[in-house]
Amino acid sequence: MDKDREKFLAKTALEVRKDVVRTIGVANANHLASSLSVVEILVYLYWEVMRVDPQRPNWEGRDRLVFSKGHACPALYAVLARLGFFGREELWSYKRLGSMLQGHPEYRRTPGIDASSGSLGMGLGIAVGMALSLRLRKSASKVYCLLGDGEFQEGVVWESIMNASHYKLDNLTAIVDVNGCQMEGRIENISNLEPMEEKLEAFGWKVLSCDGHDLKELEKVFTEINMHKGSPTIILARTRPGKGLKKIEEGLLRPTEPVTRLLMEEALRELEAFDKAYFQEGEEQSG
Amino acid sequence: MDKKSSRDGFGKALCELGRLREDVVVVDADVATSTRTEGFRRAFNKRFFNVGIAEQEAVLVASGMALCGELPFVSSFAAFLTTRAYEQIRTCVAMPNLNVKLVGTHGGITVGEDGVTHQMTEDIALMRSLPNMKVFVASDFHSAAVLTLLLGEIQGPAYLRVGREPTPEIYKEDDKDFHPGAAKLLRPGDGVTICACGIMVHEALKAAAILGRQGINAEVLDCYCIKPLAVQQILASIRRTGCCVVAEEHNVIGGLGEAVARVISEEYPVPIRLVGVADRYGQSGTARELQEYYGLTYREIVGASAQVWALRRR
Known part of the structure; x- marks a missing residue:
């Protein structure tokens, strides 16, 4: 990845981050921390990896993304809007009655959503079904599934892990947003999942780890995945909940805190300051 | 009187459907012999998936396949399919209105000797309360066969209950007049x-x-x-x-x-x-x-x- 491209992706991630804060702030909603932790992963996936066509969201030859950690959908919505799947102004109706953008992703209601999600632990199984079907149809499309780490506490995830490995689904890649957090606290204090890498390797998956906010590292693991054959691959992307906002990163604000107007403005100021310092640009005028 | 079970009717019709349509796939939770999807497995091995003793995974896999355009049939004992995988059926099949067909065999108490865990007298209630879901019950071998073919024709999620015990014949083989919303x-x-x-x-x-x-x-x-x-x-x-x-x-x-x-x-x-x-x-x-x-x-x-x-x- 050259410097310009990296800068473009970083800037895109920052703009997505701002939209996530606005989306959640306008709706007075929560899940800000978990939405911010997946931003770089989504940006890298949609701008560098996946073949999709915003003009034809149901194009058969597209790559699929099953967004298993459905509660973090503001990040996905912001990305899809930016790509042109729907107008950016839709973001401000997130969670409202009759809105295209539901509290959790809904198949058919939102262009670009390949599967409904929201109830945790179900996405990987759906992705396994997709991968099996695409292989049956000799399609070159790939299936990606983005999970939260807490989801692995759901037993059915391990059924899917076993199956994907049994069927040697090398057209399936799971990405785990390892932010270490769940609703009531830290994962290691509630029901520990580590050592994830060893467990998944023992189940027959090709496991890769990276910093989920580092675009260069994401590039490295996705390049490796492209070469890999014979088994499903999984990326353990270590992330920080609330990435980009000091208050959450430093633990001054609970990651699950609902976002008030005041908090939204404070967060936007922080992101703007970062924007000015690193990109020497002001706020984008659009939407 | 000639007695055949409704599960056999389902198994026979499933093979017929497999011949008629290329998009029919079967997802099994390791009970193919009992649910009579065994015949389909032998005839169309590539389109048959035994995901193991994992009903939840079976329904999820079927959901993913339906999203890619297949016509999946998930079959297991009614007692396990409709209860163990209920949330998967609700969230990943009924809610998104996907073309997944669920067939619960061994419905009712006439499962017999296997006892209470394998008998099922709540499946209709569970399936009936899901919006988008259509619910059918076969009364003999032939109606099970016709209803299986009907499941292939209708759009959206549907549940069919068949039984284990051989039952007396009620319908003649040429009777194909079965429709959703009819008796x-x-x-x-x-x-x-x-x-x-x-x-x-x-x-x-x-x-x-x-x-x-x-x-x-x-x-x-x-x-x-x-x-x-x-x-x-x-x-x-x-x-x-x-x-x-x-x-x-x-x-x-x-x-x-x-x-x-x-x-x-x-x-x-x-x-x-x-x-x-x-x-x-x-x-x-x-x-x-x-x-x-x-x-x-x-x-x-x-x-x-x-x-x-x-x-x-x-």
């Missing part, structure tokens, strides 16, 4: 309307013969489609008979009985009695013993019919 008029009459499904259809016909000798001319409907219910057919019948009995191999709570009772109480109230399992669990025993023990025979239908007939609306 079969098996015996016309004007004394009492008997709505039945599954194994109770045969019992209802037997009861009707006895009632006939007592001067009560019973009309028997096979309500093979529980949802959407054959509302107009049922109402037309009770307007003539003025009373109704519903018989099913299911808990009296939440099944065909309550579905019919709702329609009747809203549209044209008449005396009604429900014959079914009285809100309790089964146990081991032969199928026939269990039918007698839990009150699922023609005798209960005759008794209930005599009661409502005496109170009938004129």
